[in-house]
Amino acid sequence: MTRKNGFVGRRNLLKLMGVGGASVAATTVVSSSWGAQPAVAQQTDTQEKPKSVSPDDALKRLVEGNQRFIKEKRQTPNQSRLRIREVAVAQYPFASILGCADSRVPAEIVFDQGLGDLFVVRLAGNVVSPTATGSLEFATSVLGSQLIIVLGHERCGAVQAALKSDLLPGRIGTFVEDIKPALNGIKAQSNDPVNDAVVANIRYQVDLLRQSSSILSQLIQDGKLKIVGGRYDLDTGAVTLVT
Helix, strand or coil, rough: CCCCCCCCCCCHHCCCCCCCCHHHHHHHHHHHHHCCHHHHHCCCCCCCCCCCCCCCHHHHHHHHHHHHHHHHCCCCCCCCCHHHHHHHHHHCCCCEECCCCCCCCHHHHHHCCCCCCCCEEEEEHHHHHHHHHHHHHHHHCCCCCCCCEEEECCCCHHHHHHHCCCCCCCHHHHHHHHHHHHHHCCCHHHHHHHHHHHHHHHHHHHHHHHHHHHHHHHHHHHHCCCEEEEEECCCCEEEEEEC
8 A cells, every 4th residue: 555655655654543452363364455456557666756746836836727727828737548547546635625526616627637636625614624635644654745735615515605604405514514613703704704714714714734643744744745725716717825
């Protein structure tokens, strides 16, 4: 399961998480299945790995990609048949995105990236959940991604629902409740409560992600990871950093 470009091998990851004994054996079975490569991949595993991308360089690449998207000069990189074969062998995403599930904010398009470039987790309201955190721990500690962007967007319906505090059916209220702690005092202090609530939620989720994971915190401390927030403008396509 260890990836050439990752920071933590499977055994070290288990130690970092405090897993031992019978759990190691069980996790080994799961990890072996998850990390298994097809026969063709095993035969070509000696290919040269891509150069590691620093957090700042990863952020620069995304900013430049978003500028191309805004100016309608997209390069649509890494979308060829050759790229399909390359990423069938292994993945080395240079950045990870915790984004909103909104259909208008597909990360690969708005950042002008291709197959295998981004590890994307999308949930309504771009909220930090245990599943999202675990996915991002895998992307950073095993696959080697050195940047996480929590990507919210203008006029987010989940954030607006949290502002209204209405009773919601089914499980819709679960992610709304995850947003509410970010919104204390927004209505009373703002001339544009929805926009300010979107930004406040992005910042809150960034802080929560930094604080809720010992794996991510250690990578940040070691200078191998940066977590930032971004706000996507539905009207212009621009991503603005907010943390």
